[in-house]
Amino acid sequence: MGDDWRKRKRSKMSAIQLNHLKFHYTQGPLVLDIPELKIEQSEKVFIHGPSGTGKSTFLNLVSGILSPSQGDLLVLNQNLANLSAGARDQFRGKNIGYIFQSFNLIPYLTIKDNILLGQHFRKSDFNIEHRADQLAKDLNISAHYNKKATQLSLGQQQRVACARALIQKPQLVIADEPTSSLDDKNTIEFMNLLIKEWEELKFTLVFVSHDLTLARYFDRTIALEEINKVVSI
Amino acid sequence: MISLILKSFRHRWVTSMVCLLSIALSTGLFLGIQQIRNSARESFTDAVSKADLLVGARGGSLPLLLYSIFHLGQPINNISYSTFEDIEKHPAISWAIPYSLGDSYHGHRVVGTSNALFEHYHFRGDNKISLKAGNYFSRPDEVVIGSVVAKKQKLKVGDPIILTHGVSSEGIFQHDQTPFKISGILNSTATPLDKALFITLQGMELLHEGWESGVPPEEQTQLSEEEMNRLRPNQITSFLIGLKSRMMVLRFKGMIDQYKNEPLTATIPALGLQELWNTVGYVESALSLISLCVLAVGLMGIFIALYSSLQERRREMALFRAVGAGTFHIFLMLIGEAFFLVFMGLIFGLALNYLALYLINTWFIDEFSLFLSLKAPGTSEFIFIGSTLISGVLAGTIPAIKAYRQSLQDGLTVQL
Structure with a gap:
């Protein structure tokens, strides 16, 4: 009986859950209409879609920058529509790690300060510096720890971005085409490190890319143009 | 952040x-x-205080104030010493300080005056002149110097100095036939006094002994102390007076403005300073x-x-x-x-x-x-x-x- 309850509860605990989600900008046309999408906790999901399929909007919604116009959006079992803008910002800072395609680092800060950038906006954590050291070691960037961001190669910069996204041990990591500016060698290195970190922390990974050859690293592939009804019409 | x-x-x-x-x-x-x-x-406004009237030859009150108190610019007309003596005797007057100007020492003004200056001149409220070294002058050929003069010209008590005719620093004529001896150095007052040298009115006459033609006398004139003390000043430039009662100021000013023997101007220093300030x-x-x-x-x-x-x-x-x-x-x-x-x-x-x-x-x-x-x-x-x-x-x-x-x-x- 207890086991059964736990199982049910667990199956309900999804990382991202969309129900009849619709979004349009103020007085603009509908950009997103997703009847259903469910991403389980610790799942690695590969999302692809040509430009104009609502990718930016989707990512801004999931990370709590935007709020749905209609329908439900649950991230880590939290209905973001119920939270104020400020609370969504805090929620993002605490639970979501975000990796950009490029310009992941503040150029005038050191690597260490970049990894710890989020500390300026959230409650301080005594162990965070130690963890930053550890992550820098794991991601082969500790040699550059006190250098300025601009002194690093693109491959190194993306690894710093990865460290910054993972510093809070987030439950959800969103990577928005993180490898599109890297060459093959750096792409493979980045993917291997990311997957290695996933194996350790088991966060939910939402990875957006045009490069379909990367899909092999993931549990599931989602084509955004197939689930967004605005595009398919 | x-x-x-x-x-x-x-x-x-x-x-x-x-x-x-x-x-x-x-x-x-x-x-x-x-x-x-x-x-x-x-x-x-602090340069002079407790003085009720400043009197000089008929003219603007502003220039009178500038050359008498601040040693800026030059007086055009003098007044006769007898006028000063006459007004000084008036029963309403508590004290009077004469000023005789026109000479200099390395660009510093020489002021011919009397001991009344040391006794009655006030600045910044209640402050009075005091000596840092030596004594006030007691002979016509003695000079008391301000603190800035002493410092800049590296002078000390007992030093002989030669004064210059005229007020520009490159005066043509030196009073080299009448050397003066420094009798005292004043404490710093942070007023124009610091930049001036003070001699007696007789001393002023002594300087110009034999200058009747406007140029230095050709022959050296050595006067004995007795002769020096017999010198009588003819003219002074202006004088500062303090009255026994402040209530008298306006009436006394009116009296001086209408003085019969000579055209005079009297100004209330505080008002003149205000006027100066406005410009x-x-x-x-x-x-x-x-x-x-x-x-x-x-x-x-x-x-x-x-x-x-x-x-x-x-x-x-x-x-x-x-x-x-x-x-x-x-x-x-x-x-x-x-x-x-x-x-x-x-x-x-x-x-x-x-x-x-x-x-x-x-x-x-x-x-x-x-x-x-x-x-x-x-x-x-x-x-x-x-x-x-x-x-x-x-x-x-x-x-x-x-x-x-x-x-x-x-x-x-x-x-x-």
């Missing part, structure tokens, strides 16, 4: 420094002008206006620097937002940067102001007989500082609002 603002400031240091410096410059200029004005006013006021307003313009340029600079950096900051903003910053944080960061710029500008400006005042102090004493007192900022300075800070924050508001809107629109996905 403050450390983040500081680092962002360092990153954009060229434009930031330009803004900061123009704020600093205008602050320094504005406060400097205020301080010079206040010190100058004090210096002017200087225009320069001061012009300078204040200029410094406000510089301030406006500085504030506009902050506005432009922040506004034009917004585009290049869009990705930074997205980054900040990704790690949990809200749009309000973005707004605050820009306001914070503007505040920091103005704040540092003000600090530098204050430092600049005091440094400059300190440096020009001696020059001001020499050139204008103005003694600048370095004072802590007062109410008007704090009003300036406060309103500059507020304007700085206001200058940062529009860029901050734009950044806020921009980050609201961009979210995490910046489309450039």
Whole structure:
């Protein structure tokens, strides 16, 4: 009986859950209409879609920058529509790690300060510096720890971005085409490190890319143009 | 977040420094002008106190005041000594100090006067002249010198000095046939007295003994002490009087203005100083206006620097937002940067102001007989500082609002 309850509860605990989600900008046309999408906790999901399929909007919604116009959006079992803008910002800072395609680092800060950038906006954590050291070691960037961001190669910069996204041990990591500016060698290195970190922390990974050859690293592939009804019409 | 603002400031240091410096410059200029004005006013009004009337030959009261009290400019007409003696005898008069001007020593004015100066001259309220070394003059060929003169010319009690005819520093005729001996050195008063030398009225006559033709006598005239004491002054330039009762001032002034034997002018020093002050006021307003313009340029600079950096900051903003910053944080960061710029500008400006005042102090004493007192900022300075800070924050508001809107629109996905 207890086991059964736990199982049910667990199956309900999804990382991202969309129900009849619709979004349009103020007085603009509908950009997103997703009847259903469910991403389980610790799942690695590969999302692809040509430009104009609502990718930016989707990512801004999931990370709590935007709020749905209609329908439900649950991230880590939290209905973001119920939270104020400020609370969504805090929620993002605490639970979501975000990796950009490029310009992941503040150029005038050191690597260490970049990894710890989020500390300026959230409650301080005594162990965070130690963890930053550890992550820098794991991601082969500790040699550059006190250098300025601009002194690093693109491959190194993306690894710093990865460290910054993972510093809070987030439950959800969103990577928005993180490898599109890297060459093959750096792409493979980045993917291997990311997957290695996933194996350790088991966060939910939402990875957006045009490069379909990367899909092999993931549990599931989602084509955004197939689930967004605005595009398919 | 403050450390983040500081680092962002360092990153954009060229434009930031330009803004900061123009704020600093205008602050320094504005406060400097205020301080010079206040010190100058004090210096002017403190130069003589407790004196009721200043009397000289008929003419403007302002020049009378300038050459008698501040040793600036030259008297055109003298008055006869008998007039002085006549008025001095009046029962309403408590004391009178004669002034006889026209000679100099290395650019310092020589004032022929009497012991009444040391006894009755007041400045800055209750202060009186006092000796630092030696004695007041007791012989016609003795001279008492001000503290600045002693220091600049490296003179000490007992030194012989040769005075110069005329008041320019390169006078043609030297009174070298009548050397004077320094009998005393005065304590510093921070008034024009410090820059002057004082001899007796007889001494003034002694200087010009045999000068009836206006040029030095060809033959050396050595006078015995007895002969010296027999010298009677003919003329003086002006005199300062204190009355037994303040109530008498206006009536006495009227009396002097209508003095029968000779055309005279009497002025109330305090009123004359006020009049003098009003004429200087225009320069001061012009300078204040200029410094406000510089301030406006500085504030506009902050506005432009922040506004034009917004585009290049869009990705930074997205980054900040990704790690949990809200749009309000973005707004605050820009306001914070503007505040920091103005704040540092003000600090530098204050430092600049005091440094400059300190440096020009001696020059001001020499050139204008103005003694600048370095004072802590007062109410008007704090009003300036406060309103500059507020304007700085206001200058940062529009860029901050734009950044806020921009980050609201961009979210995490910046489309450039």
